[in-house]
Structure formats: structure tokens, C-alpha cells
Amino acid sequence: MGYAEKIIGFYKGEAPDHCGRQIDEIWQMSHFWLEHTHDYIQWLFPIPEAGRFNGFAPLLGAEEQAAFVSDEMLRGNQQHSLDVMLAFFGMVRKELNILPLPELNMREHIWLKRGGHNHQRISRIIRSLHLCHQTELAAAFQQAVEDIGTTQGVVSEQSVAYWRAAKNP
Template sequence: MSGSSAGHLHAYLAGSGRDGQGRLAADVLAFSDEELEAVHDYIQWLFPLTTRSAAQPHAPVLTQGEIDAIRADPRAAETLRKAEERIRRFYRNTAWWLTPYDHNHLRITRILHSLKLLAAPEDAQRFYRAILQLHEEAGSPVNRRSLRFWAQAAGEATP
């Protein structure tokens, strides 16, 4: 990660920083379901990881210092909680992702990894159980590979 992006993710999740498009986290959390589906550059900011995104290679990458700062900051923790809640609502409200293959399957894997890393394993497991329930209620349309990735990301037994 370049020095210019150090601290950007913490500031963004704490509510004072803006993403690469100039949006606050609150702006993204106010997106409609259609916007959440169509816009592809917000997920790396709301649910960052320590690895570079193949889909958005210019998105910042977490450092250990930022992970520690985000975990210690109640404002960042609150944004993560709101982001998880909003994205869970998005998946509950929509069926676009309930197909064998969909870009949202990658997003779900990212969200699970990020929650486990920045919030708590229990938060990732709660999100995983909610997604799995929606999947099962829809007749289990998601491919087994995605299901395995989700289980591993959440720290659950592989289906």
C-alpha cells in the first residue's frame, strides 16, 4: 500500500474520510438497493481487506496499524455495524444474487472476511447464517464453490 492511502480506511469508517469518489460512508449506506447493485467501487471501502482487490485495484488495502485503529475506534465499529446491517437488508430485499453465479458471491466472501478481521468472528458468523438462510429459502441456487468460500471466510465447517 502506498503511503498516500495510509489511514484513509480508518478515516472513512470513522465517518470523517471520503472514498475514492468523494463519498462519505453515510452516503454509501444511504444508497438504494439498485445503487448498491450497480455501483462497484464502494464495497472495498466499507469492507476492506489486507489484500488488493482484483476488481478495484486502486482501492486502499488495510495495514495492521489501520486494523488496530479501526478495532479501537467506536465510530468505525458503528459504521461497520451499520454497513453489515444495510448490506444484509440489501440481500434480504433482492434476489439478483440468488443464482448459481453472481458478482455478489465475491462481495459476500469479502464482507465475511472483513467482518471477521475488523469486528468479530461472531459478526461474520451472524452475517453468514443470515445469507445461508436466504439462500436456502430461495431453493439453494448458489454454487457449491461459493458456499465453501463463504463457510471458510466465516470460520464455519465447509458444507
């Protein structure tokens, strides 16, 4: 099965990831699982480059990008994936507005601290949204993490620079 079939099949709920998980199963995982499992984010937010933690994840190519342009279901499911990750990060989406939840705090949401793998996940999410033709949503998410991360957390300028660059691949 080629990359296009893997990504599109996974996003349509017709094929599992490399561990046999369906997309809706990942959407239901606990925040603890989302934090400590490192091989799902590449499936939820594919990009053209291979990640360090999951050599089995498919790469996003031109064929997959074209599918996201023409298939509203794919875009809708990616938006649902974003909503899952937003809840994990302590945020919520209202259309194109991404807002912090009242319970967002540095103790429980470690992405608000310097460094860490969640900053890389955020870069991946921004880049994938952009490449999957959800540029307004990518920009809204990038702006939200930058604003929230620098006002309610101690996110480094280096992470913010990566986030800004991710929406302009």
C-alpha cells in the same frame, strides 16, 4: 495519505473514498446503485488483498485492524454498513441474528441465484467483519447467507465453501 488514514478517516466520516463520496452518502444509495456500482464495497468492507474492480481502495493492514479493536465508533459504523448491505440482500439484523425479510425472493434478490458478483461481495463482507474484530457478526452473517441461500435460493456449494472459508482467514 497511507492506508490506515484512508480507511479510518473514511469510516469516521472525516475523509472521502477515491470518488469523493463520504461513508454516509454510500449508506443512502439506492439498491439499484448498490447493485450496479462496483467500487464502494472495498471501502465499506476492507480486506488485506486488492480487489479486481477497485485498485484505488485501501487495503486492510495490521494498523487498521488494531484501530477496529480499540474504536467502538469504527465497529459501529461497519455494523451500519452491514445493515445497508443486509437490506440490499433482503435481510435484517437483530443483534447477532440475521433474518430474511418477508419480501426476500429470487427475482428481486439475485444473490439467491448461482454465481454472480454478489457472492464475492458476501465473501468480502464476512472476511472484513472477521478481520475487523467482529467475529461473532461475521459468523452470524455467514450462517445466515448459507442457510437462506441454500433453502430459499440455488446458491452453489462452491459459493458456500468460499463463505465458510472467509470467516477463517
